[in-house]
Amino acid sequence: xxxxxxxxxxxxxxxxxxxxxxxxxxxxxxxxxxxxxxxxxxxxxxxxxxxxxxxxxxxxxxxxxxxxxxxxxxxxxxxxxxxxxxxxxxxxxxxxxxxxxxxxxxxxxxxxxxxxxxxxxxxxxxxxxxxxxxxxxxxxxxxxxxxxxxxxxxxxxxxxxxxxxxxxxxxxxxxxxxxxxxxxxxxxxxxxxxxxxxxxxxxxxxxxxxxx
Numbered sequence: 001x002x003x004x005x006x007x008x009x010x011x012x013x014x015x016x017x018x019x020x021x022x023x024x025x026x027x028x029x030x031x032x033x034x035x036x037x038x039x040x041x042x043x044x045x046x047x048x049x050x051x052x053x054x055x056x057x058x059x060x061x062x063x064x065x066x067x068x069x070x071x072x073x074x075x076x077x078x079x080x081x082x083x084x085x086x087x088x089x090x091x092x093x094x095x096x097x098x099x100x101x102x103x104x105x106x107x108x109x110x111x112x113x114x115x116x117x118x119x120x121x122x123x124x125x126x127x128x129x130x131x132x133x134x135x136x137x138x139x140x141x142x143x144x145x146x147x148x149x150x151x152x153x154x155x156x157x158x159x160x161x162x163x164x165x166x167x168x169x170x171x172x173x174x175x176x177x178x179x180x181x182x183x184x185x186x187x188x189x190x191x192x193x194x195x196x197x198x199x200x201x202x203x204x205x206x207x208x209x210x211x212x
């Protein structure tokens with residue numbers, strides 16, 4: 001029953017029906033509250049709705065019941081990055097890789113962290129390392145990794161003729177508009193947080209099914 005509800009929930013998400021998906025994930029969580037996958041599914045619904053507080057709450061609930069549930073910790077790291085909490089984001093992503101060094105999704109999200117900050121070469125390094133390892137991931141996760149790798153390589157190639165940003169320079173550029181905008185958890189129109197240009201890629205990154 002639990003797995004069936006999760007599968008139906010993700011099917012609803014793919015059809016563009018987040019309300020029905022949320023109902024199924026909630027039923028799954030009620031049936032087996034000690035398992036993290038349903039809370040993660042709820043987080044994916046809230047992510048689609050761009051409800052940051054609910055996303056974080058659901059991911060933290062998943063980690064409350066299973067601190068080693070890597071998908072929740074990896075996505076939580078990106079949510080903190082969106083809130084401009086770079087240190088907390090990196091801590092969560094570092095822990096995800098420490099808890100499961102061969103987890104490809106953790107590598108994908110860490111690479112996304114670098115991609116959003118404009119460190120495309122680091123994103124490439126993380127993805128190449130993850131893909132070379134014995135990750136045993138599903139085709140879905142491998143496709144995510146390869147697509148982000150292609151985008152990161154292209155971005156890195158475009159930066160060859162100019163000096164790449166340093167971590168310090170990137171972080172220093174944020175505070176001018178940090179306080180007012182961070183409260184709303186929305187990035188400024190132009191910042192070091194690179195946006196993904198492919199809608200299809202964004203969907204594949206965010207609608208990760210429970211088996212990942």
